[in-house]
Amino acid sequence: MTVGTEWLVDAHGCRPDALRDLATVRALLELLVVRYELRVVGESAWHKFPGEGGVTGLYLLTESHLAVHTYPEHGIATVNLYCCRWGTRAAPEFPWEATFAAALGATQVDVRTLPRGTRGMTA
């Protein structure tokens, strides 16, 4: 039994100014919403941390959730996409690396794809 798939995306080498700009980060997330045809429930929630801080965004989806956190001081953006639409079928491919490079200047993008709800996943 697998109830969903979660992508943990950690992007490195991003431009700090892009990571501090809510509109830039939000545009990237909206691209994910459109590309994956995600259905957002209510309004997404956004928070800009003060001064040199980053931004956080959360989307409640009928398919689960989508989240972003940025760390300008480290040049890092992390995204979670938890999606229960595809079950055990293959999800569509997404060009994470090219997209994060174009939007944020990322030089390295690590993607982990993890099943959710599968018994015995403890590592």
Place this chain on the structure above:
Amino acid sequence: MTVGTEWLVDAHGCRPDALRDLATVRALLELLVVRYELRVVGESAWHKFPGEGGVTGLYLLTESHLAVHTYPEHGIATVNLYCCRWGTRAAPEFPWEATFAAALGATQVDVRTLPRGTRGMTA
């Protein structure tokens, strides 16, 4: 460089009626907020899916985010706690198994603890 720790908690064998009850699921999440001394930004967002469906809850935290999704038809609840407070230090231990057993009747609780923002995490 590690910017945070993420716990992926998948609880199995839960009572379907508990997984459909927003107040029950919310009480469990509030317990996590209190226990970890999490700082919630704004209001948490909740959604009850119609009929026999489960519930979804999202918290935007100053420390990142907390999310829950339940699947009554499978007896499964999944929780994400993404917390950037402790960095590379050990986070406090939480009795996931006993807590999910007491709140939802879970018979098996799988916990994955994953670093975020560490280069080269791709599996």
